[in-house]
Amino acid sequence: MRNLKILFVFLITACSINYAQTVGGSFVIGIPKNEFKSNTDKLGYGLEIHGTFWEPNKQRPVTLGLNFGYLNYGRESQSRPLSHTIPDIRVDVNRNNSIANMHLLLQIAPFTGTWRPYFEVLGGGNYIFTTTEVKSERDWGNDENIAESTNFDDWSWSYGIGGGMLIKVWNNPDEKGILYLNLKCRYLWSSESEYLTVGGIVINPANGAVDYYVNKSTMDLLTVNIGVDYYF
Numbered sequence: 325m326r327n328l329k330i331l332f333v334f335l336i337t338a339c340s341i342n343y344a345q346t347v348g349g350s351f352v353i354g355i356p357k358n359e360f361k362s363n364t365d366k367l368g369y370g371l372e373i374h375g376t377f378w379e380p381n382k383q384r385p386v387t388l389g390l391n392f393g394y395l396n397y398g399r400e401s402q403s404r405p406l407s408h409t410i411p412d413i414r415v416d417v418n419r420n421n422s423i424a425n426m427h428l429l430l431q432i433a434p435f436t437g438t439w440r441p442y443f444e445v446l447g448g449g450n451y452i453f454t455t456t457e458v459k460s461e462r463d464w465g466n467d468e469n470i471a472e473s474t475n476f477d478d479w480s481w482s483y484g485i486g487g488g489m490l491i492k493v494w495n496n497p498d499e500k501g502i503l504y505l506n507l508k509c510r511y512l513w514s515s516e517s518e519y520l521t522v523g524g525i526v527i528n529p530a531n532g533a534v535d536y537y538v539n540k541s542t543m544d545l546l547t548v549n550i551g552v553d554y555y556f
Contacts, residue, residue: 346389347375348506350551354395354423357511359541364521368423370395372549376431379555380442385434391427391446395545396420398522415470416459421520423543424451425482425512433490440490444510446483450543453477454520475525476536480517480543486510490553504553514543 354368376389398421405411427448435441457472488508495502518540526535 345375345377346379346387346553346555347373348504348551348553349373350506350508350549352393352395353548354397355546355548356397357544357546360543360545363539363541364398366398366522368395368397368545370423372551374429376429380431380433381436382434385432387431387433389429389431391425391429391448393423393425393427395423395425395547397423400522417456418459419454419456419475419525421454421522421524422452424453425449427482427484438492440492440504442488442490444486444488444508446486446510446512448482450480450482450514450517451477452480452517452519452543454524456525476518476520476538478517478519481515482512483514484510484512486547488549493552500556502555504555506549506551506553508549510545510547510549512545512547514545516540516542519543 350372352368352370352372354370356364356366356368370393372391372393374389374391376387378384378387380387400419402417403414404417405414425448427446430445431442432444433440433442454475454477455472456475458470460470486508488506490504490506493503493505518538520536521539524537524539526537527533528535
């Protein structure tokens with residue numbers, strides 16, 4: 325607990341120092357590896373946002389930041405009767421298997437200029453969850469759900485390493501500000517967790533009973549990112 329308090333104070337102090345900071349976001353493709361790959365053969369797709377408390381440079385090449393990500397690793401969509409007593413009205417039933425994660429980010433980027441390679445170390449956790457939503461087949465522009473529920477969820481620790489390249493695409497001549505194209509790869513390991521995959525929920529049409537076919541393993545991922553970073 326004492327170490328966590330020291331880390332918290334350090335992060336707050338770092339945020340309060342008047343350093344140039346960075347923020348960015350990217351589109352992510354997740355490739356299951358190891359035990360996770362044996363339970364699902366689908367690629368994951370999602371988004372990621374991140375920021376650092378100060379800009380790395382030659383004099384101070386190491387920076388700290390936070391990284392938040394969302395990855396959908398399986399989606400099912402079906403058209404079903406609203407109920408046994410109203411079979412003539414059909415609805416769209418969508419089921420999503422997802423991972424939301426948060427990592428403390430340590431980035432090493434000693435280079436400046438148009439091309440800036442960097443290396444990362446990450447540590448944090450995953451929230452793994454499966455949700456089902458019901459929508460009208462004809463929503464007439466109304467995107468609200470009729471009903472939505474979380475079917476299953478779990479938590480795991482996560483850590484990883486990565487590297488990438490920042491390529492300068494624009495800079496503000498009047499103010500300090502540079503926009504970079506960001507290309508990177510990461511390998512993320514996790515502790516064991518329980519999770520569902522596509523086909524993991526089976527409904528008996530005779531009595532409506534629901535069976536959950538739960539997997540238990542690590543959820544290791546290789547991710548490929550393409551996005552932009554802004555240094556200001």
